[in-house]
Amino acid sequence: MQKETTIYDIADKLGISATTVSRGLNNNPRINKNTREKIHKTAEEMGYQHNTLASNLRKRQTKTIGILLHEVNSNFVTSVLAGIEKVVTKEHYDILITHSAESGEREIANATNLLNKRVDGIIVSLAMSTKNIDHFTPYFERKIPIVFFDRVMNDADCTKIIINNFSCGYNATKHLIEQGCKKIAHITADLTRNVYNDRFLGYKKALKDHQLTYKKDLIKICSLDKAATIEATRELLIQKPDAFFVTNDFAAAVCIEVIHEHGLRVPEDIAVIGFNNDTLGDLITPKLSTVDYPGILMGEVAATELMKKIKLKNSNKKFADQTMTIPSELVIRESSLKSQKKKS
Amino acid sequence: MQKETTIYDIADKLGISATTVSRGLNNNPRINKNTREKIHKTAEEMGYQHNTLASNLRKRQTKTIGILLHEVNSNFVTSVLAGIEKVVTKEHYDILITHSAESGEREIANATNLLNKRVDGIIVSLAMSTKNIDHFTPYFERKIPIVFFDRVMNDADCTKIIINNFSCGYNATKHLIEQGCKKIAHITADLTRNVYNDRFLGYKKALKDHQLTYKKDLIKICSLDKAATIEATRELLIQKPDAFFVTNDFAAAVCIEVIHEHGLRVPEDIAVIGFNNDTLGDLITPKLSTVDYPGILMGEVAATELMKKIKLKNSNKKFADQTMTIPSELVIRESSLKSQKKKS
DNA sequence: CTGAAAGCGCTAACAT
DNA sequence: ATGTTAGCGCTTTCAG
Numbered sequence: 136m137q138k139e140t141t142i143y144d145i146a147d148k149l150g151i152s153a154t155t156v157s158r159g160l161n162n163n164p165r166i167n168k169n170t171r172e173k174i175h176k177t178a179e180e181m182g183y184q185h186n187t188l189a190s191n192l193r194k195r196q197t198k199t200i201g202i203l204l205h206e207v208n209s210n211f212v213t214s215v216l217a218g219i220e221k222v223v224t225k226e227h228y229d230i231l232i233t234h235s236a237e238s239g240e241r242e243i244a245n246a247t248n249l250l251n252k253r254v255d256g257i258i259v260s261l262a263m264s265t266k267n268i269d270h271f272t273p274y275f276e277r278k279i280p281i282v283f284f285d286r287v288m289n290d291a292d293c294t295k296i297i298i299n300n301f302s303c304g305y306n307a308t309k310h311l312i313e314q315g316c317k318k319i320a321h322i323t324a325d326l327t328r329n330v331y332n333d334r335f336l337g338y339k340k341a342l343k344d345h346q347l348t349y350k351k352d353l354i355k356i357c358s359l360d361k362a363a364t365i366e367a368t369r370e371l372l373i374q375k376p377d378a379f380f381v382t383n384d385f386a387a388a389v390c391i392e393v394i395h396e397h398g399l400r401v402p403e404d405i406a407v408i409g410f411n412n413d414t415l416g417d418l419i420t421p422k423l424s425t426v427d428y429p430g431i432l433m434g435e436v437a438a439t440e441l442m443k444k445i446k447l448k449n450s451n452k453k454f455a456d457q458t459m460t461i462p463s464e465l466v467i468r469e470s471s472l473k474s475q476k477k478k479s
Numbered sequence: 480m481q482k483e484t485t486i487y488d489i490a491d492k493l494g495i496s497a498t499t500v501s502r503g504l505n506n507n508p509r510i511n512k513n514t515r516e517k518i519h520k521t522a523e524e525m526g527y528q529h530n531t532l533a534s535n536l537r538k539r540q541t542k543t544i545g546i547l548l549h550e551v552n553s554n555f556v557t558s559v560l561a562g563i564e565k566v567v568t569k570e571h572y573d574i575l576i577t578h579s580a581e582s583g584e585r586e587i588a589n590a591t592n593l594l595n596k597r598v599d600g601i602i603v604s605l606a607m608s609t610k611n612i613d614h615f616t617p618y619f620e621r622k623i624p625i626v627f628f629d630r631v632m633n634d635a636d637c638t639k640i641i642i643n644n645f646s647c648g649y650n651a652t653k654h655l656i657e658q659g660c661k662k663i664a665h666i667t668a669d670l671t672r673n674v675y676n677d678r679f680l681g682y683k684k685a686l687k688d689h690q691l692t693y694k695k696d697l698i699k700i701c702s703l704d705k706a707a708t709i710e711a712t713r714e715l716l717i718q719k720p721d722a723f724f725v726t727n728d729f730a731a732a733v734c735i736e737v738i739h740e741h742g743l744r745v746p747e748d749i750a751v752i753g754f755n756n757d758t759l760g761d762l763i764t765p766k767l768s769t770v771d772y773p774g775i776l777m778g779e780v781a782a783t784e785l786m787k788k789i790k791l792k793n794s795n796k797k798f799a800d801q802t803m804t805i806p807s808e809l810v811i812r813e814s815s816l817k818s819q820k821k822k823s
Numbered sequence: 824c825t826g827a828a829a830g831c832g833c834t835a836a837c838a839t
Numbered sequence: 840a841t842g843t844t845a846g847c848g849c850t851t852t853c854a855g
Contacts, residue, residue, distance in 0.1 A: 139621075141832055152842045157834060167840060184617065187595040188536045189832035192847050197532070208557040216551065217580075229592065232576045236561075248573065251531040273528065277483075361758075388762040414705075418732040420764040485848055496826045501850060509824060533848035536831050826855080831848105838843075 140183040149177055160185070191253065198227065200441060201249035203242060203259035204234040205286055209385075210413045211430045212260075215284065218434020219258060226442055228255070237263040243270040256280035256441045261287065263325050263358075280444035280454075284437045289329045294444065294456045296437045298463040300330050303426045304337025306465055307380050307408050310424075312345045314406050314473040316378035320353045320371040322364065322390060323382040331382055334410070338380060350374075359386045368393040378406040378471075384413040384425055391419065391470065406473040412466055421469035433461050484527040493521055504529070535597065542571065544785060545593035547586060547603040548578040549630055553729075554757045555774045556604075559628065562778020563602060570786055572599070583608040590614045600624035600785045605631065607669050607702075624788035624798075628781045633673045638788065638800045640781045642807040644674050647770045648681025650809055651724050651752050654768075656689045658750050658817040660722035664697045664715040666708065666734060667726040675726055678754070682724060694718075703730045712737040722750040722815075728757035728769055735763065735814065751814045765813035777805050 142156040149156070151170070158166045159174035166174075177183075191197045200223060204212055216232070223230055231254060235242035242262045249257060250273055257274065259281065268288050274281050275293075284296040311319050319342070326332040335354075342349050352374050355367035364386040371379070372394070379394075381387035387409030391401050401407050401421055409416065409425040416423035436459060447454045486500040493500070495514070502510045503518035510518075521527075535541045544567060548556055560576070567574055575598060579586035586606045593601060594617055601618065603625065612632050618625050619637075628640040655663050663686070670676040679698075686693050696718050699711035708730040715723070716738070723738075725731035731753030735745050745751050745765055753760065753769040760767035780803060791798045 139832090142834095143832080153832090154834075154843080155841055157832095158841085161834090165840060170840080182617070182620065184591075185595045186536075186597065186832050187592075188532055188541070188597055189847090190834075192530075192532045192536055192831090192849090193833045193835080195847065207551060207560065208554065210552065213552040247528075248531075251529045253530065253532055273526065276526065385758070385762075388759075392762060414729065415732075415759045415762060418729075418736060418759060419762055483848090486850095487848080497848090498827080498850080499825055501848095502825085505850090511824060514824085530848050533831090534850075536833090536847090537849045537851080539831065824855105827853090829850105829852085831850090833847090834845105835847105836843100836845085839841085 139186070140178075140181045141186075142183075145174065145177050145181060145183060148181070149173060195253075197229075197253050197255055199229040199231055199252070199254050200438075200445075201231045201233065201245075201252070201254035201257040203245050203249070203257060204232065205237055205242075205260050205262045207232070207234050209383075209411070211285075211411050211428055214430025215260075215434035215437070218431040218436075219438040220434075221431075222435050222438035222442065228442070235262040235265075239264040239266060246270045246274075250274065250279070254279075256282070256445050258282050258284060258437050258441055260285045261328065263328060266327070278448060280441055280448060282437045282441045282444070284433055285330060287329055289333075292456060294440055295458040296433055296440065296461060297329075297458065298428060298433075298461050300333030301337040301340075303410070303463055303465075304334030304380070305341045306337070307334075307410070307426055308338045308341035309345070310465060310467065311378040311380060311406055311408060311471060312341065312347065314378070314402070314471060316406055316473065317347060318353065318374070318376045319347075319378040319380055320355070320374065320376035321380045321382075322355050322357065322359075322367050322371070322386055324356060324359050326356065334382055359383055361389055364389040365393055372397055372399075376405065378408075378473075380408050382410050384409040384411045384416050384423060387423055387425070387470075388415055388419050391421075391423070401470050402473045407470040409470075416466075417468060424468045424471035425466050427464050427466045429461055429463065436461060483530070484522075484525045485530075486527075489518065489521050489525060489527060492525070493517060539597075541573075541597050541599055543573040543575055543596070543598050544782075544789075545575045545577065545589075545596070545598035545601040547589050547593070547601060548576065549581055549586075549604050549606045551576070551578050553727075553755070555629075555755050555772055558774025559604075559778035559781070562775040562780075563782040564778075565775075566779050566782035566786065572786070579606040579609075581607040583610060587614040590618075594618065594623075598623075600626075600789050602626050602628060602781050602785055604629045605672065607672060610671070622792060624785055624792060626781045626785045626788070628777055629674060631673055636800060638784055639802040640777055640784065640805060641673075641802065642772060642777075642805050644677035645681040645684075647754070647807055647809075648678030648724070649685045650681070651678075651754070651770055652682045652685035653689070654809060654811065655722040655724060655750055655752060655815060656685065656691065658722070658746070658815060660750055660817065661691060662697065662718070662720045663691075663722040663724055664699070664718065664720035665724045665726075666699050666701065666703075666711050666715070666730055668700060668703050670700065678726055703727055705733055708733040709737055716741055716743075720749065722752075722817075724752050726754050728753040728755045728760050728767060731767055731769070731814075732759055732763050735765075735767070745814050746817045750817045753814075756810055760810075761812060768809070768811045768813070768815035771808050771810045773805055773807065780805060 146153040159171045233245040357363035412427040490497040577589040701707035756771040
């Protein structure tokens with residue numbers, strides 16, 4: 136960094152004090168309108184650029200919120216981000232996006248990094264391999280507001296924005312059962328993550344409520360990337376299931392592809408339902424049934440809660456942590472409609 | 480922010496100077512190993528957290544690079560990000576991601592914001608509505624390194640990492656012609672953006688080289704979102720084209736859907752080729768032919784160039800701007816294979 | 824190997 | 840309405 140124009144340079148040039156320049160630049164109403172305009176004009180002329188670092192250091196406030204994401208490549212996450220931004224920019228806060236690429240280690244590093252950068256609060260979705268939330272202890276100790284969304288720790292005592300994964304899993308499975316399916320396979324990911332576990336529990340409960348026996352052989356846990364999903368589907372196909380409940384849309388699409396390769400039809404031979412309502416869902420053939428998961432809304436709610444917490448903290452008030460559940464719903468398209476197809 | 484432990488607190492507790500603490504924390508080899516260990520231990524005990532703000536202010540260096548993205552929701556952008564991170568973390572640099580949501584105005588705001596945060600360099604992909612790069616003048620003036628990638632300004636004199644969009648457009652079109660297509664429609668976006676314009680020019684050249692006349696009626700420029708693409712496809716279908724060259728894979732998938740809705744077959748009646756090699760390409764039916772666009776590599780190259788520029792700047796050396804072209808290639812799957820299908 | 828002093832650029836108290 | 844002074848927390852001379 137070469138020599139930058141500072142407020143002192145402007146002050147010197149104008150024969151006034153740096154304080155006045157600072158106030159003028161921040162449009163403090165105490166400063167005479169004329170002076171203010173002069174300051175802005177001179178700053179412009181001298182190519183002055185505000186130094187956020189110095190300002191934040193002095194103010195002991197960064198007006199920045201950190202975001203810890205497990206990944207950024209999904210439609211869902213992008214929507215959440217959009218929702219957060221919408222709320223946060225309105226309050227003139229910046230955001231600092233980090234992502235862990237599903238690695239717990241990177242999540243820890245990101246948490247420390249954001250703390251060192253003195254963010255005013257964080258919004259987080261846990262990585263796949265995160266085992267506990269000890270790395271957020273420094274935040275709790277300092278009472279720096281945190282809001283968890285989607286991928287949360289079920290037992291932890293903090294603000295959470297989630298959907299009801301249990302009932303989503305239940306309803307998706309129930310829907311398949313109502314289509315006449317009796318042998319429903321389930322492809323999911325690491326069950327230590329709440330979202331997957333809850334859906335799985337919903338799946339099991341639905342089976343039970345409909346007098347179907349749960350079989351471990353019909354469950355595959357994998358990373359949900361293409362290769363893993365192909366393998367999982369192939370192995371499950373050996374069990375001759377008549378339906379698949381897949382925990383995300385991308386994997387569901389891959390699953391359908393593999394089913395087709397085996398010369399089977401979807402949904403006639405095997406019904407498939409995904410999760411997330413990604414854009415790809417109605418681009419594939421047959422169009423994918425899925426569970427709609429309102430990312431934008433989740434982002435908005437998470438950000439709104441965080442802003443509330445930050446404000447209350449700034450005025451030394453208490454804030455009651457709460458868990459908020461966002462509505463979600465089944466989106467039935469073609470891939471699961473076995474009964475209709477049979478009729479026709 | 481409440482009172483944080485500082486290096487002074489540690490110094491007091493240990494009866495040494497803050498300077499030594501600072502050095503110890505930074506593992507400066509001049510400090511006695513014993514002292515160093517004591518410092519680390521005490522820091523840990525006292526819950527010390529390094530203040531990046533203060534440190535950066537003092538060092539006048541943030542070890543942070545800014546990234547200006549047009550959007551974050553594409554596979555391509557995510558890959559670029561991964562490529563950048565790979566290179567940059569190795570050098571212990573942080574990244575600050577911003578995105579303009581294709582708005583030139585937001586791009587300007589982000590550029591200023593990153594400058595105020597004193598990033599050491601930036602990597603940028605221009606927003607759709609950006610008309611010029613005047614907002615980067617402050618960077619040029621301060622010789623803060625910039626690398627543009629993908630969406631660049633063709634005439635500007637700066638480091639650019641691109642693919643040869645012209646020849647990609649040419650080859651995609653040529654491929655369609657070789658499949659026997661004679662009336663090739665083209666769906667693309669704002670032609671002020673180099674990537675779209677160059678592909679378009681390649682398309683035109685390929686037609687000319689193969690004695691096909693260019694018809695304006697076969698071109699539709701739209702935002703490439705779902706609704707716009709549906710409309711564009713419908714309107715183009717009136718011209719009875721026998722092929723579509725669509726400038727991204729998502730839009731190509733939508734295009735295929737619309738073609739199917741019109742009772743036409745892909746590729747038998749109409750061949751389709753996309754662009755980007757998104758993951759959805761081989762999940763749809765028929766599998767999409769496309770142009771592979773190596774995002775990770777592009778990110779790596781962009782970041783490597785930027786790091787070079789930053790280092791040369793720090794040692795006051797000159798750096799010659801250059802344009803680097805990343806290889807790209809046609810990926811032929813099913814959606815464009817008209818001739819084979821006819822035979823069978 | 825360690826320390827004293829200064830200063831990065833800004834803003835908040837406390838004047839006036 | 841404006842100025843003086845001090846300090847946010849760190850690192851970097853310079854000195855020993």
